[in-house]
Amino acid sequence: MICMSLVVPTGAYSSDAATQAACEAPATRGERSAPAPSRSANAKIILTVDDDAAVRAAVVVQLRDLGYEVLEAESGPSALDLLERSPRIDLLFTDLVMPGGLNGKQLATLALLRRPDLKVLFTSGYAASPGNSEIRLDAGDALLSKPYRKADLSKAIQDALEPTRRPVRT
16 A cells, blocks of 8 residues: 655645655555555556656556556656657656756647657646746646546546547646
8 A cells, every 4th residue: 555645835835844755554464565556568658757856766666556657757858868768758747846947838839849659747736826837737737637547647647648538737
């Protein structure tokens, strides 16, 4: 069993105060851990991008637990590098607000120029504020708001991967 808690305050973002890393609950006596999902050649590959290492690690654990292959990047530029080097990526799952020269929307725009068929799912724990008002999502963009539960993540990922994806706002 995996537990994760993300707490994102409305103000400044601090990885120590704003996140709690994923944890694995120990199996109790007589209880067995569920086997890891099988990784097949048909497994969808997700590139997850978040500048907060603890949040990124927790998301990677959850996505792998859901049966996805996962690549991870800490910034927009490193994600673009992975896009160039990786023959197949099915979904870009990116935080909107990131330092390093590219926010999530800018990253998605550049990624889609390289791979027009790439699916994109945004995530953010920030409400609209003057500090990030320059990031505007388009009507068809999918957004998963932090904090979210594993079931919400699973549903948003499935919806985003659909061939005729409809916008997701949770």
